[in-house]
Amino acid sequence: MSAMKHSLLTLDARTKKRNAAEKRFKACGLSAIVVAMLALVVLLVSVFGSGASAFRQTYIAIEVPFPEAKLDQSGVRDPDVMSQVTTLGYEPLLVDGLLAAIDAAGIATEMSDKDIGALISKEAPATVRNFVLANPDVIGSSATFDLLASGRIDGFFKGRVTMESAALDGNTSPEALQLAQDLRDAGIIQTRFNWNFLIAPDASDQRPEAAGLGVAILGSLYMMIVVLVLALPIGVAASIYLEEFAPKTWWTDVIEVNISNLAAVPSIVYGILGLAIFINFMEFNQSSPLVGGLVLTLMTLPTIIISTRASLKSVPPSIRDAALGVGASKMQSVLHHALPLAAPGILTGTIIGLAQALGETAPLLLIGMVAFVREYPAAYTPDAGLFGEASTALPVQVFNWTQRADPGFVERASGAIITLLVFLLIMNTIAIVLRRKFERRW
Amino acid sequence: MSFVKMTTTALAMTAISTAAMARDNVQVAGSSTVLPYASIAAESFGENFDFPTPVIESGGSSAGLKRFCEGVGENTIDIANASRPIKPAEIATCAEAGVTNIIEVRLGYDGIVFASDINGASFAFTPQDWYLALAAELPQDGAMVPNQNASWVAVNGDFPDQPIQAFIPGTKHGTREVFEEQVILAGCEASGALAQIMEINGGDEDAAEATCMAIRTDGRSVDIDGDYTETLARIQADLNGIGVFGLAFYENNTDKLQVATMSGVAPSTDTIASGDYPVSRPLYFYIKADHIGVIPGVKEFAAFFVSNDMAGPDGPLAEYGLVSDPELSATQEAVMNETVMAD
Numbered sequence: 001m002s003a004m005k006h007s008l009l010t011l012d013a014r015t016k017k018r019n020a021a022e023k024r025f026k027a028c029g030l031s032a033i034v035v036a037m038l039a040l041v042v043l044l045v046s047v048f049g050s051g052a053s054a055f056r057q058t059y060i061a062i063e064v065p066f067p068e069a070k071l072d073q074s075g076v077r078d079p080d081v082m083s084q085v086t087t088l089g090y091e092p093l094l095v096d097g098l099l100a101a102i103d104a105a106g107i108a109t110e111m112s113d114k115d116i117g118a119l120i121s122k123e124a125p126a127t128v129r130n131f132v133l134a135n136p137d138v139i140g141s142s143a144t145f146d147l148l149a150s151g152r153i154d155g156f157f158k159g160r161v162t163m164e165s166a167a168l169d170g171n172t173s174p175e176a177l178q179l180a181q182d183l184r185d186a187g188i189i190q191t192r193f194n195w196n197f198l199i200a201p202d203a204s205d206q207r208p209e210a211a212g213l214g215v216a217i218l219g220s221l222y223m224m225i226v227v228l229v230l231a232l233p234i235g236v237a238a239s240i241y242l243e244e245f246a247p248k249t250w251w252t253d254v255i256e257v258n259i260s261n262l263a264a265v266p267s268i269v270y271g272i273l274g275l276a277i278f279i280n281f282m283e284f285n286q287s288s289p290l291v292g293g294l295v296l297t298l299m300t301l302p303t304i305i306i307s308t309r310a311s312l313k314s315v316p317p318s319i320r321d322a323a324l325g326v327g328a329s330k331m332q333s334v335l336h337h338a339l340p341l342a343a344p345g346i347l348t349g350t351i352i353g354l355a356q357a358l359g360e361t362a363p364l365l366l367i368g369m370v371a372f373v374r375e376y377p378a379a380y381t382p383d384a385g386l387f388g389e390a391s392t393a394l395p396v397q398v399f400n401w402t403q404r405a406d407p408g409f410v411e412r413a414s415g416a417i418i419t420l421l422v423f424l425l426i427m428n429t430i431a432i433v434l435r436r437k438f439e440r441r442w
Numbered sequence: 443m444s445f446v447k448m449t450t451t452a453l454a455m456t457a458i459s460t461a462a463m464a465r466d467n468v469q470v471a472g473s474s475t476v477l478p479y480a481s482i483a484a485e486s487f488g489e490n491f492d493f494p495t496p497v498i499e500s501g502g503s504s505a506g507l508k509r510f511c512e513g514v515g516e517n518t519i520d521i522a523n524a525s526r527p528i529k530p531a532e533i534a535t536c537a538e539a540g541v542t543n544i545i546e547v548r549l550g551y552d553g554i555v556f557a558s559d560i561n562g563a564s565f566a567f568t569p570q571d572w573y574l575a576l577a578a579e580l581p582q583d584g585a586m587v588p589n590q591n592a593s594w595v596a597v598n599g600d601f602p603d604q605p606i607q608a609f610i611p612g613t614k615h616g617t618r619e620v621f622e623e624q625v626i627l628a629g630c631e632a633s634g635a636l637a638q639i640m641e642i643n644g645g646d647e648d649a650a651e652a653t654c655m656a657i658r659t660d661g662r663s664v665d666i667d668g669d670y671t672e673t674l675a676r677i678q679a680d681l682n683g684i685g686v687f688g689l690a691f692y693e694n695n696t697d698k699l700q701v702a703t704m705s706g707v708a709p710s711t712d713t714i715a716s717g718d719y720p721v722s723r724p725l726y727f728y729i730k731a732d733h734i735g736v737i738p739g740v741k742e743f744a745a746f747f748v749s750n751d752m753a754g755p756d757g758p759l760a761e762y763g764l765v766s767d768p769e770l771s772a773t774q775e776a777v778m779n780e781t782v783m784a785d
Contacts, residue, residue, distance in 0.1 A: 126489040165697035205478040374495035
């Protein structure tokens with residue numbers, strides 16, 4: 001070989017080959033990221049595209065008359081007598097109110113009264129009835145309400161229902177949509193931001209427009225409280241013992257291997273365990289956030305233990321040695337020095353564990369939380385105990401709504417996914433901020 | 443130490459919860475076909491009565507009845523929904539666990555319809571067409587041969603030349619059983635295949651019926667284990683697909699699906715109630731009589747569920763797709779008298 005081949009200005013064949021290999025490798029990495037980002041974009045676009053409209057809702061503003069002859073024949077405003085009039089008895093009053101509004105606006109329509117009444121949600125009679133029972137004095141006069149429009153009308157203003165699809169649809173008609181359009185032009189129908197989606201409880205298959213996440217958010221919140229209160233102290237105590245005090249024997253090795261294994265156990269297994277222990281043996285209430293929280297605690301514990309041990313390990317031994325050197329006891333060196341320094345890592349691990357638990361559905365399937373629940377669960381009642389009342393959870397609500405027949409629930413399910421994503425984003429942001437703020441590097 | 447305090451709190455919390463665990467809401471579980479009706483009734487019940495809204499879980503008829511039969515007590519469910527009658531084996535399991543007083547309530551009928559994408563071809567089926575299209579093996583010249591029909595035109599000369607692609611409920615669904623018995627088996631008999639199969643196997647009728655109801659597994663028929671929403675998604679992705687749905691699901695999606703007639707009759711609540719439309723089944727729920735008076739609202743909810751305001755021909759359940767039971771008044775009476783099933 002001559003010296004000419006080793007010029008620094010011209011690349012030899014081997015260097016070219018190595019450079020090309022590096023380029024290929026970088027391109028592979030880049031394309032992997034592009035594919036992942038594209039998948040994320042497609043997911044977000046499809047979810048936000050169909051779900052953003054769940055946060056807006058169509059309302060009909062009408063004045064509902066309350067004739068005494070229909071609502072309180074006794075005339076003495078006895079609540080027992082008044083509650084005899086069911087929501088079926090209130091429906092005609094709403095139709096009267098809407099007809100009056102149509103007349104007042106000078107809109108001509110040839111639809112039957114029954115079809116016109118179908119513009120109003122089936123939820124509305126209950127809203128009005130509850131108002132009347134709470135304010136018996138209104139009987140004999142009237143009151144103005146913002147009532148939910150039915151799902152098809154709401155879908156029309158959101159672009160989900162069109163004149164063409166309405167012509168084929170047994171639940172609405174192009175005439176009904178035209179009337180709705182006229183009412184909107186007259187200012188009687190309005191579409192605006194919908195707080196009820198986050199506050200209201202679930203609704204049955206006939207009322208997609210009324211369905212909300214209230215019970216699910218409350219249930220998820222209760223479960224997260226149970227998980228936090230149980231998993232954090234138990235997990236931290238277990239890790240401190242294992243990391244700082246336990247002698248290194250084959251026995252602690254076994255425990256360590258088992259903890260790592262438990263972190264990888266499919267979550268449905270914890271559901272089976274929860275059913276057997278908490279419901280069948282300990283006789284806690286089915287569908288209760290307490291049982292859900294306990295199951296999720298078991299699921300989250302390994303995550304917290306592993307991250308706590310990792311952050312304790314990252315505290316340099318010199319800190320402990322210095323503490324011990326000036327006369328601190330072992331416990332003092334751990335609690336006064338090692339634990340505070342490991343705290344940011346522990347908090348991050350805990351929040352990530354909670355976020356994982358928040359999105360979990362499978363174990364809740366077995367303990368009865370995949371259910372239709374309309375009553376807000378109380379945190380404590382003397383009968384049901386702490387967190388003992390039936391509830392659902394956010395991911396469960398997504399699962400439930402995707403199974404419903406009415407197309408209106410597609411929008412609701414996507415809206416619930418957006419809500420869940422926002423919660424997860426907040427939790428992960430807190431985790432990152434905490435880590436950035438308190439983390440120390442050595 | 444803060445975490446010591448937290449641990450104490452946690453232990454105290456667990457102690458409180460174990461102290462008293464009673465519930466005041468009715469708990470229902472079972473068939474996903476009955477679920478929408480049960481939730482509509484529960485919602486209305488909660489609005490109009492002083493009882494809390496019952497909690498309704500789905501999970502399938504068998505799963506619901508299994509939990510129903512776990513025993514009597516506050517941590518077991520009060521009512522099981524089922525899209526088929528309870529089986530003798532399940533009654534025996536119930537009895538072993540102490541659930542001896544069961545009230546059977548038939549709330550109405552559900553139609554099973556065949557529908558395809560609104561932009562696809564339309565069909566007028568007979569059970570025989572479905573048997574010839576989906577059977578695993580067909581009798582031919584005195585022997586069973588694998589089903590070779592690949593196009594609907596091979597099944598029936600009046601049909602378009604469209605590849606056979608069916609989406610039918612998976613075996614865990616109660617709907618599958620009805621489909622097999624009322625469509626496939628009926629078609630097997632009507633086409634004369636049942637008689638031919640009995641000639642081949644030497645006259646064993648049970649075995650012949652089982653052969654009739656074996657569904658081909660070469661991909662022409664796809665089992666859907668999820669819900670009707672999944673069937674709908676599959677049909678929208680494949681214009682040739684024909685799916686099996688509940689009548690209520692179809693009626694809420696008439697802008698996306700077109701329904702096929704069966705033996706010349708279009709499915710509707712009227713044709714099913716009159717018995718002209720051949721594929722339908724009763725829907726039930728089962729009440730634990732021992733829970734009446736213990737869990738508040740059990741009997742009131744059951745009575746409300748089958749009342750004329752709910753399950754009658756003009757009620758909200760019928761509006762959603764339930765075929766009202768002509769003998770509803772007898773059912774109402776049975777609930778009122780708490781008539782338990784005979785052993």
